[in-house]
Amino acid sequence: MSKILLIGFFGAIGTLLRYFISSSALKNIIYFDIPIAILFINIxxxxxxxxxxxxxxxxxxISRDFQLYLTTGLLAAFTTFSTFSWEVVEMINSKLYMNALIYSFTSVLLCVLFCWLGYIILRT
Structure with missing residues (x-):
């Protein structure tokens, strides 16, 4: 039970960090219509x-438990893009280049598409 609470605690920290950075002065920087704060958070x-x-x-x-708190807790709450990025890196390290390319392309395309669909559904 304490492991779950610690993941939640670190998740709360990640959420607050994301809010702080996305609400900071970076929020007002828009370059080529790209929200720099969110890009910075994801990177x-x-x-x-x-x-x-x-x-x-x-x-x-770094102990496995502490890795779990930092990755599943803090960073997953900070950005879910980090998990996706790591999965692609693992594919590349395993020399599964085509899998990495297909996974990257379909993930970005489908996630953006479904985000747009969710947006559109409630507007119609």
Missing amino acids: LGSFFFGLILSSTSEGFY
């Missing part, structure tokens, strides 16, 4: 997700 979350999950294979020790 930062993906970077730390990869860093944490590769840390043990590179000689740094």
Whole structure:
């Protein structure tokens, strides 16, 4: 039970960090109609997700439980894009290049499509 509570605690931190960054001065920066704050959050979350999950294979020790709190709790609440990014990296590391390409393309395309469909359904 304490593991679940700690994941929730770290998730709350991730949520608050996301809110803080997306509400910051970065929110007002729009470049080529791209919301820079959200892009920054996704890039930062993906970077730390990869860093944490590769840390043990590179000689740094982070306990499995603490990895879980940071990845499933903090970073998943901060951005779900980090999980997607890690899955693609694992495919590339396994030399499953076509799988990585197909997964990337279909994930982005279908997620954007279904987000748009959800938006449209309630407007009609």
